[in-house]
Amino acid sequence: MAHASRPIRGMRSFVDPFARIMVGWDGSHDSAHALQVAAELSEGLGAEVVVVAVLPVPDGETREDMEQETAGHRRQTTTAISSAVSGEAHIRVEFLEADRASEALADYAEGQGCGLLVLGRHGLDRAIHPRAGGVTERLVRHASCPVLVVSGRGDRHAGVPGG
Amino acid sequence: MFKRILVGFDGSAPSVEALRTAVLLAGRLGGEVAVVEVVPRGGAPRADGSGEATIAEAARSGVRCSLEVVEGPRPSEVLASHLVEHGYDLLVVGRQGNGAEEAQHAGAGTPQRGQRERPGRDLGSVARQLVEKATFPVLVVGAPASGG
Numbered sequence: 001m002a003h004a005s006r007p008i009r010g011m012r013s014f015v016d017p018f019a020r021i022m023v024g025w026d027g028s029h030d031s032a033h034a035l036q037v038a039a040e041l042s043e044g045l046g047a048e049v050v051v052v053a054v055l056p057v058p059d060g061e062t063r064e065d066m067e068q069e070t071a072g073h074r075r076q077t078t079t080a081i082s083s084a085v086s087g088e089a090h091i092r093v094e095f096l097e098a099d100r101a102s103e104a105l106a107d108y109a110e111g112q113g114c115g116l117l118v119l120g121r122h123g124l125d126r127a128i129h130p131r132a133g134g135v136t137e138r139l140v141r142h143a144s145c146p147v148l149v150v151s152g153r154g155d156r157h158a159g160v161p162g163g
Numbered sequence: 164m165f166k167r168i169l170v171g172f173d174g175s176a177p178s179v180e181a182l183r184t185a186v187l188l189a190g191r192l193g194g195e196v197a198v199v200e201v202v203p204r205g206g207a208p209r210a211d212g213s214g215e216a217t218i219a220e221a222a223r224s225g226v227r228c229s230l231e232v233v234e235g236p237r238p239s240e241v242l243a244s245h246l247v248e249h250g251y252d253l254l255v256v257g258r259q260g261n262g263a264e265e266a267q268h269a270g271a272g273t274p275q276r277g278q279r280e281r282p283g284r285d286l287g288s289v290a291r292q293l294v295e296k297a298t299f300p301v302l303v304v305g306a307p308a309s310g311g
Binding site for chain 1: 164165184187188191192193258285286290291293294295297298299300301302303304305
């Protein structure tokens with residue numbers, strides 16, 4: 001069963017590190033830009049793009065409520081992701097349910113052998129908790145693969161970080 | 164995309180890994196790599212040749228690669244200015260540097276070799292500044308996992 005896709009221990013140096021690019025999606029403008037960058041990069045690298053959205057754990061009272069809530073979140077997210085990227089890009093969308101997005105995304109990236117993680121610089125959490133450091137900074141600290149951080153307004157060659 | 168890649172290098176294990184990752188990306192994307200080592204004003208570049216050795220390795224893989232030593236007070240600002248001035252489109256840095264870089268450079272003088280940031284999953288001051296404030300793409304690379 002699926003012998004071809006089983007990772008081979010000790011053969012790591014022969015594995016393409018950029019075969020799978022993961023994008024952390026939170027619906028922010030920056031994460032939409034991250035998806036666009038990943039889609040463009042994937043063409044040059046011949047990589048697969050996996051967009052991972054962390055949905056809140058549903059808090060409905062009945063199982064039916066929770067299922068409806070989850071289905072609604074998934075529909076909205078899928079629509080937003082589709083409109084953020086051109087129809088030609090080959091992307092796969094995955095949903096995780098977790099309270100801590102950074103941990104869920106880091107675990108997913110490691111478990112799925114993602115070689116590159118692309119994130120928006122300022123996500124939605126930043127708007128709510130501007131001084132909390134944010135999901136992006138936590139992932140830069142904890143991800144097991146390189147993390148590419150991009151800005152949604154279109155990165156420009158203007159900014160020199162100061163102070 | 165990302166044809167002109169700038170690497171901030173200080174000889175630390177994560178910065179060597181950053182350089183390797185940049186060379187790998189450039190090789191795949193048909194790009195070139197410029198390596199910049201930022202030293203405090205009047206400071207000397209690292210003499211251990213780790214930059215040159217890694218660049219020689221890169222050259223063997225067919226990627227155009229250059230090394231420049233630039234003086235300046237804060238590495239994150241020097242790297243950002245360099246990127247803007249020379250029109251690079253991606254900055255690659257290690258997750259942690261060789262020491263408390265920003266403070267060390269701001270104070271100028273001789274780098275204190277013994278002073279190191281805690282290895283592991285901490286974020287160095289240079290990477291942190293760039294992740295938070297840069298207005299261009301920044302790729303942050305950790306040291307390779309031991310035994311991997």
